Amino acid sequence: MPRPGPRLRLVDVAERAGVSLATASRALAGREGVSEEVADRVRQVSRELGYVANPYARTLAGGASSTVGLIVHQIDDPYFSEIASGVLELAAEEGLLVQIAHSGRDPDHELRQLRHLIAQRVGIILIAGSGYDDQRMETEARTELAEFQRAGGRVAVVGRHSLGVDAVLPDNEAGGRAIGAHLLELGHRRIAVAAGIPGLTTVADRLTGVAAALAEHGLTLDELPVVHSDFTRDGGRIAAEQILREHPESTAIIALNDAMAIGVLSALRAHRVPVPERMSVAGFDDVSVAADLAPSLTTVRLPMTQMGRMALGLALKPRTTRPRRRSTGQTLVVRDSTGPAPQN
């Protein structure tokens, strides 16, 4: 197996192949202007020697950086770690490196991370996670990204952002509609929603979907308790406590992501509220543990790993004049946490 010597340079490869530095560079980059024969020989030698280009030199000289910057809200949230996993998979196949940065669900911090990645001259920037209803931030980010793209950088996002870039769009609205319809069909009318912090487009879109389902049954969201708190397990717990306290007549809780649903289940267990006999619970995302909770969680499945691949895939293609959009699809997964509305 070729051992990449620590100080093997392109000149060495060139010399050994009996060509000039420039030719070797062209051959390895697959650029034209080299005869097939020579190009083959160079590639052959390069492989034999186990040559790996120095990315610092390459980038400095003007070649595009082959590293991908990925911004996630929080890497230890399963939603994001599954997306990251998809990105890492495809990146490995393409020989790209992935730098990961946290945004912590803070628009300002996200902007700072974004600038940092740009300053670091990554070639591709991927932003996973919800957009924000924060005009100022989105505008600044948009400007920053436009400049980055003008300099040849590629950008893609997962989720609805108004950044004018390629996007992978989870079917949040359709999912919300599906989960709402499911509960309504089971006879639930007093439905409470444990929603993430307002200002996240993901929260808004999922709510819109739920509202649409309600509308078909002559209900509106305004009549129902919608409790906003952190888009995390703890947020779910807190929301559930509040719902039990202020709206004890509820027969179902829709959590707008699985992390919150887990918190909701935990709070209900603490209060000895039987699920689903007394209260149905539904989540969103279908993170991998959703099936292993007890009761197992009814939720909307989003193909997270696939979404990570799709985002990088978009960024890898040449830029088009109009930003592309790819929908992910969604599937309602009915498990044991939802059941018929109690009669009383």
Added chain:
Amino acid sequence: MPRPGPRLRLVDVAERAGVSLATASRALAGREGVSEEVADRVRQVSRELGYVANPYARTLAGGASSTVGLIVHQIDDPYFSEIASGVLELAAEEGLLVQIAHSGRDPDHELRQLRHLIAQRVGIILIAGSGYDDQRMETEARTELAEFQRAGGRVAVVGRHSLGVDAVLPDNEAGGRAIGAHLLELGHRRIAVAAGIPGLTTVADRLTGVAAALAEHGLTLDELPVVHSDFTRDGGRIAAEQILREHPESTAIIALNDAMAIGVLSALRAHRVPVPERMSVAGFDDVSVAADLAPSLTTVRLPMTQMGRMALGLALKPRTTRPRRRSTGQTLVVRDSTGPAPQN
């Protein structure tokens, strides 16, 4: 807020501060040989302009690379995503970038990733996850890393590896002993173990701990069923199926990590085996969902996020002649999945 212009170079800062390029470089790097007064002025100007050094140029010129390469088995495994989260935290505080790569629990692939990171000239390499009982692989990796360190690179690992580098050592043996003792105290004697694939040092160490606890009660591991399968949820499910089939008299199952424990619980639920009344189940790691399973999982808590920080912390300190070792400590967390052994 200073907008880092895309083409702001160190010369620009130097000019503006009225000093030479070299002085500006020294001032910003905090190297000595510059009067406090001048250094302050340079830093001031740099901040005003929003200057960010080009890492490619810096690294190429011989400065240490400020990027960290992190190798994990699988980023969407909570154990690793929590470690990664700790690394990202500290890295952000230190202004470092983190590149993450998957090893997929395959020694050869891990070696390949390692070489890739070295070829990419990262400054620090962190390997999280178990070492392997694979002499050849460890030897090759050791050689590779020795050369990397000779060239100024820093390395730290999480877990027991025979790589001769700084290490953060989870208290696997003590944890194994604690969980074993816990079950024995509850009266269990027919204990089965759902172990990860052999060849992982983590599996070996946790087993050793369990064996030590058994020894105090005059038992040995040889008398008990130890089923090896993947160190994942599916592996746990498969192991539990086999235990139920071949050793139905068992009253407790120790899974050597929480992922497997989740699989075990899932299999038991499918077979309608009540936990803990008929079968106790214990895990290892205390990933964040462990508390939210039903029944909530008795497990050994390891401070994963902290471990990530510790590993990077070690790598950030200058290298010592003898590799350092830091133990993590562990805590037995007793929840609802374990109970007294059934009498019959």
Added chain:
DNA sequence: CTGAAAGCGCTAACAG
């Protein structure tokens, strides 16, 4: 189609 030479932006000797 191929080679020579000029940088990319920075750090690190080497002078003063």
Added chain:
DNA sequence: CTGTTAGCGCTTTCAG
């Protein structure tokens, strides 16, 4: 203490 200068390894004109 400060400035000058030579590269780091690669890509990219510009000649041939």
